[in-house]
Structure formats: C-alpha cells, structure tokens
Amino acid sequence: xxxxxxxxxxxxxxxxxxxxxxxxxxxxxxxxxxxxxxxxxxxxxxxxxxxxxxxxxxxxxxxxxxxxxxxxxxxxxxxxxxxxxxxxxxxxxxxxxxxxxxxxxxxx
Numbered sequence: 001x002x003x004x005x006x007x008x009x010x011x012x013x014x015x016x017x018x019x020x021x022x023x024x025x026x027x028x029x030x031x032x033x034x035x036x037x038x039x040x041x042x043x044x045x046x047x048x049x050x051x052x053x054x055x056x057x058x059x060x061x062x063x064x065x066x067x068x069x070x071x072x073x074x075x076x077x078x079x080x081x082x083x084x085x086x087x088x089x090x091x092x093x094x095x096x097x098x099x100x101x102x103x104x105x106x107x108x
Contacts, residue, residue, distance in 0.1 A: 013050075020045040 021044050028039045043051075 016049075017044075017046040020049070024048060 023042045024045055025040045025042055026048065028041065
C-alpha cells in the first residue's frame with residue numbers, strides 16, 4: 001500500500017514537472033540596490049510550486065514541534081504531580097496499615 005502510494009505520487013509529480021517547464025521571473029523585492037534594479041531569479045514553474053510546498057511543510061513541522069513542546073511540558077508537570085500524589089497515597093496507606101497492626105497488637 002505504501003509503495004503504491006509512493007509510485008503514484010512520483011508519477012504525478014513527474015508529469016507535473018514535465019508539463020510546467022516554463023520559466024518565471026521571481027522578484028525578491030530588494031529595490032534598495034544602487035542601480036534601482038530589483039533582484040530577480042528565473043525558475044521553472046514546477047520548481048516554484050515544489051519549493052513553496054516544501055517551505056509550507058517545513059513551517060508546519062516547526063509550528064507543530066513548538067505546539068507539542070508546550071503540551072509535553074504540561075504533561076510532564078501533571079505526571080510529576082500525579083507521581084507525588086501516588087507517593088502520598090502509598091504513604092498514607094502504609095501509616096493506616098501500621099495503625100491497624102498497632103491496634104491489633106494492643107488487643108492481643
């Protein structure tokens with residue numbers, strides 16, 4: 001299943017690349033140069049689209065990382081509190097058991 005999805009995606013991307021070979025000028029908007037000409041790059045359309053998609057995936061991954069980092073921090077803190085509460089409960093149960101044993105020993 002995974003391999004067939006990879007093959008289909010590869011074929012679609014290759015067809016997209018072969019159909020979109022026209023070049024476009026990309027103006028980087030740096031008009032502060034001395035001769036007042038903007039810095040431009042000539043790239044094929046498919047490169048522009050694929051680079052934009054890759055940049056979007058990168059930004060999405062970075063934002064997801066920071067979102068998960070915040071959630072993981074909160075989970076760690078709640079886990080620490082849960083462990084402390086569990087330890088406290090064990091201690092209280094142990095004290096109660098000791099009290100029961102002490103009462104039973106007094107009754108004997």
